[in-house]
Amino acid sequence: MIDYIPIGLQMLAAAALAAGLMGLSTLLGRPARSRTDLSPYECGVDPFEPAGKRYTVRFYMVAMLFILFDIEAAFLYPWATVFRDLGLPGFLEMAVFIGVLLIGFVYCWRRGALDWD
Amino acid sequence: MSASAVIFYVLASIAVLSAAMVIWSRYPVHSALYLVTTFLSVAGIYVLFEAEFVAAVQVLVYAGGIMVLFLFVILLVNLKDTLGPRVRLHATFSSLIGTAVVGLILYVYSQGRVPGSPGAAPMLREGGNLQAIGTSLYREYLLPFEIASVLLLVAMIGTIILARQKT
Amino acid sequence: MDPVLERVIVEAAVKIALVFFVVLTTVAYMTWVERRVSAWIQDRRGPNRVGPFGLLQPLADGIKFLFKEEITPPHVYRPVYLLAPILILVPALLTISVVPFGPALRLFGRDVPLRVADVDNGVLIILAFASMGVYGIALAGWSSNNKYSLMGGLRSSAQLISYELAMGLAIVGILMSAGSLRLSDVVARQAEHGWNVLWQLPGFVVFLTAAFAETNRLPFDLPEAETELVAGYHTEYSGMRFSMFYMAEYANMVTASCLAATLYLGGYHVPGLQRLGLPQNAAAIVQLLAFGIKVAFFLFVYVWVRWTIPRFRYDQLMNLGWKVLLPVALVHIVWVAFIVLMGWA
Numbered sequence: 001m002i003d004y005i006p007i008g009l010q011m012l013a014a015a016a017l018a019a020g021l022m023g024l025s026t027l028l029g030r031p032a033r034s035r036t037d038l039s040p041y042e043c044g045v046d047p048f049e050p051a052g053k054r055y056t057v058r059f060y061m062v063a064m065l066f067i068l069f070d071i072e073a074a075f076l077y078p079w080a081t082v083f084r085d086l087g088l089p090g091f092l093e094m095a096v097f098i099g100v101l102l103i104g105f106v107y108c109w110r111r112g113a114l115d116w117d
Numbered sequence: 118m119s120a121s122a123v124i125f126y127v128l129a130s131i132a133v134l135s136a137a138m139v140i141w142s143r144y145p146v147h148s149a150l151y152l153v154t155t156f157l158s159v160a161g162i163y164v165l166f167e168a169e170f171v172a173a174v175q176v177l178v179y180a181g182g183i184m185v186l187f188l189f190v191i192l193l194v195n196l197k198d199t200l201g202p203r204v205r206l207h208a209t210f211s212s213l214i215g216t217a218v219v220g221l222i223l224y225v226y227s228q229g230r231v232p233g234s235p236g237a238a239p240m241l242r243e244g245g246n247l248q249a250i251g252t253s254l255y256r257e258y259l260l261p262f263e264i265a266s267v268l269l270l271v272a273m274i275g276t277i278i279l280a281r282q283k284t
Numbered sequence: 285m286d287p288v289l290e291r292v293i294v295e296a297a298v299k300i301a302l303v304f305f306v307v308l309t310t311v312a313y314m315t316w317v318e319r320r321v322s323a324w325i326q327d328r329r330g331p332n333r334v335g336p337f338g339l340l341q342p343l344a345d346g347i348k349f350l351f352k353e354e355i356t357p358p359h360v361y362r363p364v365y366l367l368a369p370i371l372i373l374v375p376a377l378l379t380i381s382v383v384p385f386g387p388a389l390r391l392f393g394r395d396v397p398l399r400v401a402d403v404d405n406g407v408l409i410i411l412a413f414a415s416m417g418v419y420g421i422a423l424a425g426w427s428s429n430n431k432y433s434l435m436g437g438l439r440s441s442a443q444l445i446s447y448e449l450a451m452g453l454a455i456v457g458i459l460m461s462a463g464s465l466r467l468s469d470v471v472a473r474q475a476e477h478g479w480n481v482l483w484q485l486p487g488f489v490v491f492l493t494a495a496f497a498e499t500n501r502l503p504f505d506l507p508e509a510e511t512e513l514v515a516g517y518h519t520e521y522s523g524m525r526f527s528m529f530y531m532a533e534y535a536n537m538v539t540a541s542c543l544a545a546t547l548y549l550g551g552y553h554v555p556g557l558q559r560l561g562l563p564q565n566a567a568a569i570v571q572l573l574a575f576g577i578k579v580a581f582f583l584f585v586y587v588w589v590r591w592t593i594p595r596f597r598y599d600q601l602m603n604l605g606w607k608v609l610l611p612v613a614l615v616h617i618v619w620v621a622f623i624v625l626m627g628w629a
Contacts, residue, residue: 002289003401003403004401005292006296006300006400006401007378007381007382007400007403007409009293009300010300010377010378010381010400010401011378013301013304014304014374014377014378017304017373017377018370018373021373021524021528022366022370022524022528024350024524025349025350025352025354025524025525029350029353029523030352060186060190060193060280061276062445062446063185063186063189063445064186065273065276065606066445066448066449068269068272068273068276069610070177070178070182070448070449071178071182071265071269072269073449073453074174074177074178075262075265076453076456077170077407077408077459077465078247078248078251078254078255079251080456080459081248081251081459081463081465082248082252083621083624084460085252086255087625088625090255091625096263096266097263097266100263100266100267100269100270101266101269104269104270104273105273105610107273107277109607111277111281114603114606115599116598116599116603120286146361146423146426147363150364150367150419153419169403169404170405170408173405173408173409173411176415176416177412180415180416181415181416181448182445185418185445188419189422192425192434192438246404247405247465
């Protein structure tokens with residue numbers, strides 16, 4: 001646990017630095033004066049459509065697939081560190097695991113879930 | 118009180134407070150951010166109990182993966198009316214279930230049947246936390262590990278089918 | 285307080301202060317290097333008025349940012365809008381905490397290792413902190429209530445998580461050969477058996493590509509594509525808040541370069557240094573400098589690539605991440621497994 005104390009300290013230091021920068025510029029910066037500064041920036045044209053419209057479902061799909069592969073990667077890390085001890089049986093175990101996921105990956109690919117056009 | 122106890126109580130109170138705020142705050146974005154805070158402080162508690170690998174995976178998968186998906190949904194769908202009558206009904210039911218689960222946990226705790234205590238942690242440290250997990254996962258618990266891949270596969274196919282239904 | 289704990293805290297505080305100083309100075313001077321090298325590549329002069337060779341330019345920029353008009357547009361969602369720059373800068377400054385800059389230095393009669401923290405989950409800690417970077421970007425884009433910002437934030441988040449995957453899988457090869465997630469073990473292993481880049485070239489290429497994408501640099505800077513998204517998720521930010529996004533981007537570049545050097549180029553290892561028989565501190569400083577040179581090389585590559593490869597389209601970017609890098613990373617794992625099983629590594 002004691003190894004992690006420096007990381008905790010760095011976390012506090014980074015947060016303090018970021019908050020300090022925010023505070024400093026609020027103190028020193030000039031307040032905004034004109035009204036055009038305050039409208040949403042759209043290259044000088046008046047905004048013609050609110051920002052919150054609907055977006056493509058692909059973003060959700062990417063996030064979902066990311067989670068699944070992220071979990072796969074989380075299984076790979078402890079496996080990789082003991083790989084030398086596990087040897088060939090260890091390799092085959094992981095091959096089965098990844099193999100099952102690859103079926104899903106190929107399915108996603110074939111169904112066009114990875115296409116952006 | 119020892120230093121680690123102080124850290125534990127600080128982290129635990131942050132975790133519980135932000136968990137409460139997940140429910141209390143009116144805006145979905147705030148709820149999501151409070152939930153991330155809860156995950157992070159729980160990760161801190163894992164580190165305190167020498168379960169560093171679990172802590173890292175907690176951040177990587179829960180805070181860095183699952184919550185990102187939540188956030189995507191919240192940011193893109195622009196949820197406005199959060200407190201409709203249906204939601205109230207849901208709230209009643211979920212608070213009943215929640216109370217039941219808390220009661221169950223307290224009951225198990227009072228019976229002194231809590232599996233694994235902080236005292237067990239140093240055992241994991243010998244030869245490295247991660248190596249211990251690796252050996253036991255890929256030697257003793259091989260079958261559950263392989264079954265996990267099937268679960269992931271089901272989730273993957275489910276995603277595609279749900280997303281493709283409407284187009 | 286416990287004297288051991290007290291020593292750990294004091295030592296860590298000093299190191300953190302030093303690391304922040306070095307990282308923030310590097311960040312400031314990277315902006316200068318970037319502009320000078322860009323100018324050199326394009327046969328221009330670049331900033332050369334403030335101080336000799338324009339060397340004081342970063343200082344002038346910093347002061348200017350502090351006194352700039354601080355605009356908080358009325359249409360933004362204030363609490364999240366003000367939180368986002370902090371959420372983006374903090375993870376960017378954290379990842380470097382587990383990077384070993386050099387071996388131990390002999391100071392005040394004991395060995396002081398040249399790193400903030402040496403933990404057995406080093407690589408995982410890096411990935412965990414890196415995965416936190418998405419929040420700042422996604423929330424900045426959303427809270428700005430500007431469609432360019434939202435689009436930029438979305439694109440960027442999807443890009444970050446996609447390439448995080450490729451990066452995480454590329455690193456698995458390193459762990460298989462080192463048998464540990466501790467970064468000093470990774471360096472020690474390379475010192476004994478040769479640098480990883482020599483036999484893990486596919487992993488190295490995947491890692492470097494993903495590192496470019498993770499830092500939103502050209503050719504992966506779509507979230508900021510000036511011509512279509514007018515700077516993307518930080519369109520509505522100004523003054524110091526705006527510059528915090530830039531600080532985070534450059535700090536991420538520094539960290540990514542440190543990681544590339546540590547994981548693939550032997551970290552602070554200098555071949556043949558042992559034969560010279562230098563005293564401990566001299567050897568440590570030579571190795572620290574060697575590490576600095578390796579990092580500087582990767583930072584230069586960042587600028588170099590910027591003016592060499594044009595920006596991708598978004599579909600090309602996602603295809604590269606999911607259909608090229610991910611499969612290559614998986615095949616790479618099989619390749620490393622083969623080498624390790626044959627006992628060649």
